[in-house]
Amino acid sequence: MNKTLTLMLTDLCNCDCRYCYQKVSSKPKMGNLNLNYIELLDNLLIEFNTIQFFGGEPLVAENFIFELDSHIDNLINTHYLSSKPEYIFSSNLVELSTKFKLFLKKLSEEGTIFHFIITIDGNKHIHDKNRIFHNGNGTYQKILNNYHFLINHNMPCVDNIYVVYNSAHYQNNVSLQDCIEDIHKNFPTVPYITFNREGCFDETKISESFFFNQKYTLMDKIFNDILNEKKEYKNCIPFFKKELLYMASSLSDEDSNRKKCIFEGKKLSIIPNGDIYMCVDYYYAGELPIAKLDQTASLTKTLDNYTLSNNIKFDQCQNCSVRTLCRYCPRLIDTTNICNQNKKYYTMILSYLKQIYSNSHLLRYFFNYSELSNGILFLFYKYLRDFK
Secondary structure, eight states: OOOEEEEEOBSOOSOOOTTOGGGTOOOOOOOBOOGGGGGGGHHHHHHOSEEEEESSOGGGGHHHHHHHHHHHHHHHHTTSSSSOOEEEEEOOOSOOOHHHHHHHHHHHHHTOOEEEEEEOOSSHHHHHHHSBOTTSOBOHHHHHHHHHHHHHTTOOOEEEEEEEEOHHHHHTTOOHHHHHHHHHHHSTTOOEEEEEEOOSOTTTOOOHHHHHHHHHHHHHHHHHHHHTTOOTTGGGHHHHHHHHHHHHHHHTOTTTTTBSOTTTTTEEEEOTTSEEESSHHHHHTTOOOSEEHHHHTTOSSGGGGOOOTTOBOOGGGGGOTTTTTOOOOTTOSOOHHHHHHHHHHHHHHHHHHHHHHTOHHHHHHHHHHHOOOHHHHHHHHHHHHHOO
């Protein structure tokens, strides 16, 4: 079971994106996570097999990463830890220092698994409208150069690209498919693409209904591509596959029928002042922390001590045909719109999957088209057997 410790290393950033979520927050800047906190993480490190480095821009605080990695090496050498956790860098990838490049080479040579999650808003023109440096220049080319560095040094570690779909896409008539095709052309090794909606700022936001219709229509077209045994949308596989894997993560979790968030007991987040939240979104929402880092240093099984409030699905959810797949943040009070969209979206997908699974020839074609593993295909098979 994957358990993730998110370390918000800093709330500082080397970029000035127009729709940055931190601009919504009125909270004072905290700076960097103190290096003295590293030894307080020992008991937590036993519980987690993944560390996500988050920000701000986490590579601004690269010294913390170096020191923590060295500390983990010592804990392994003294048999306190049996193995090194997987590292995830949630980075803008605009700056890789010489030291950090050497660090990545060290991780690669020792066999440590590491990934980057970055954001590219489709083509260079759209991306550079909003994702900019403090001097106003666009960041696209810097990111592309660093991606090429990773590829040229046999480190194809950019695992997921997020696209923040915003008004620039709408105004320039750039569809989700257009974004995917641009990314596929310039970042061809990236296996997954995830779309988020910009909804914070008047000048960059798009409506929830428009964004949903874009996703729904694209998934519908991809499934029709499969049913007709064509490959017109084959370049959209990074998006298609990620959507199906998200669904599969719900199907494989025993809590998904009754819990709104399935990461309860599997995730903790630490912000630069040492406060602990189940999820960093709770910090930005103004919620109180569940603990302080110095309070957990003497504890064992820390994850078992904390639960999310309001995380049980509503009574009416129990009669919903897609309740296992439908997930939403426990902080939300009114989920009517989200639930209606999820029901429409997942019902459409499941309808297509039932057609595919009822035809062995189509199923083989789907297997090759989607690039999903046998294990994921079997998860859907088990679910579809009982789906009405």
